[in-house]
Amino acid sequence: MGSTITLHDLTKTYPNRQRAVRQLSLTVEDGEFLVLLGPSGCGKSTLLRMIAGLETISGGELHLDGKIANDLQPSERDIAMIFQSFALYPNMTTAQNIGFPLAVQKQDPGQVTAHVQSVAQTLGIDHLLNQIPGRLSGGERQRVAMGRAVVRRPSVFLMDEPLSSLDARLRARLRTEMLAVTRSTGATTIYVTHDQAEAMALGDRVAVMRDGVLQQVDTPRTLYALPANAFVASFVGTPRINLLHGTVYAPVDGVMALNLGAQKITLSYPLTHDHQMLRVVQGQPLLIGLRPEAIRIADKTHATASERAMTGVVEHTEFQGHEALLHLSLGGQQADVPAQLSDHIPHHQARTSAADVLRQLRRRISLFGRHPALPGATEPPAQSPTRKGIGELVIRDEPGARHRRGQHIPLLIDVRNLLVFNARGERISPDPTQVPQL
Template identity: 70%
Template structure:
């Protein structure tokens, strides 16, 4: 059975004052498979090494099964770690590498041999036990490293990007073996990766890190559908979410709409609870997030009650075999993920200030070029010649479609799937306090 792992305001600061991790609070349940996900240099490997006892904790507390573990030696933590480079002893056979932890603990040689053979059989490497690491492939060395980690049945597995040096096909197969092995042992597992596909495939939950700050901890599905901020939204999902600069228009005598530059995206009436809260954001700079499945190619006459029409120009056609990705221009401005806020934990604004209330009650007319009805399809002013731009929106099309650069496309946007972020990148819609019925 795995151990519980609890981090309370854990921080790591290197000599010279350089912070690596800032006030991380996180609980991992016994036998849970948690993935630490983030870009290189975000602190995920440092956090893993702190749990293993290979890095000191500058601030905060680490508890293993309720016991304070800050000052415990690595050998006292009942953890097994698999590194990116496998760290096998080159002068030992595969069997000797797997059995090394048992030899260190002076286990009976006959019992140790049985445990080594059982671990090798489970990993499909029984025929490799007499070979030195230099005669093994990358995937075989990874299996030996896993065998060494599992042979003494630790309560915690810590894996630091164990598959990053392998080819894509082998990674896909071995990550399933890792999941199967950890499930059989019942050990609590923390797996570090920068590959969001691995994270989504493996994790019971995923913890996303950025610049040493924990952004969100949730199930893969919730990370994708309800990201806490624009960074999480952009880091999770293939192809990457499209972020577009936008503004809310909420005239007293007209429909609520989102400006995407040259076009308006009108929201259905009556407004949903999540769209109603956008009224108080009128005039504020926003980031509008659209995932590919929120948009389909169709004429306005085919729209459902929750879809609204836009027009796009194809800037680039990306053939993927099973599908085609279309990079489109809407006449708006593509947005980048905002810098990390100075505070550690993003806290979306939920209160209505007096100035926002004043703006809400103040009538603001749309410019004459934007006075269009909610049901009218919006077209771009003119077709620009194809350029080197890749556009601000990416959508999927069937592999058999025959689209070309410069072509105009009618689009329908499912407004239930809009993700709206403020200028700091914090999600404001859907409401962080409300999970919509999609």
């Protein structure tokens, strides 16, 4: 069985006052496989080492099954850790490496041999029990490291990028085996990686970190569809989400539109919950997010009610084998993820904020009457595209399609799948199921 891990305002500050982890709160349920995802230096490995007891905790509390564990020694936490570097004893055989934790506990040698044999068979390395690490491949050494962790039957597995030194094909195979092994033990697992594809494939939930701050924790599906901010949106998904600068034009008695520079997207009525929220941010600088699957090349089929026409100019074609990626310019300006993002906002706060925004919207509409436009609703003029600051749009295409650089391509954009962020990178609309209708 696993353990429930609870982090409450966990903080790590080094003597030079560098803060690696900033008041992070999170609960990992018994038996859950949680992935910590983020770029190098975001604090995810430091957090893992704090849970293991290899780093001191500067502030906050760590609870294991409801008991505070800040000051427990690593050996008292019933935790097994798998490192990126394998950390095998070079002068020991595979059997001795796997059985080492049991030998240290002075268990019966016959039982140790039986346990080692059983684990080795599960991992497919029982034929390597007499080999030393120097004679094993990278994948085999990683299986030995897994076996050494599994043989103890701990309540918690902590894995610090255990597959990052392996080639892509072997990583894909081993992560499936690793998931099967941890599931069979019932242990709670926290897995650190900077590979979003690995995170999405493995995690029951994924916790995204940036600069020591937890940005969002959710299921892979929710993380992709409803990112809390532009950083999460851009970090999750291949190819990366398209982010463009834009503004909203929202007259009360007219058609709402998103201006992207040289082109604009009109939004159909009745407005979705997300689109209703855009009325109160008209005229403000926004980041418009478009996943590649929200855009398709216009063909002989008619556009659906939620699709809007635009035109892109081919800049580059990237052949991927099973598909091609078209890099297009719309004549807008590509947006970068803001350097600073606010901390993750709890769901109950998001619901309150949404209600406040809608009340403000009703009040403003009642003040200005039914027909006049809201303040700032003057439609901005279309801008001419310039080579400097051209916005890059990446879409999927058939691998056999041939498009020339400079070719104009008709596009259809599904407005239901727009993601809109403010200038700070925060998603303007919370989960649409939590926003009351006007």
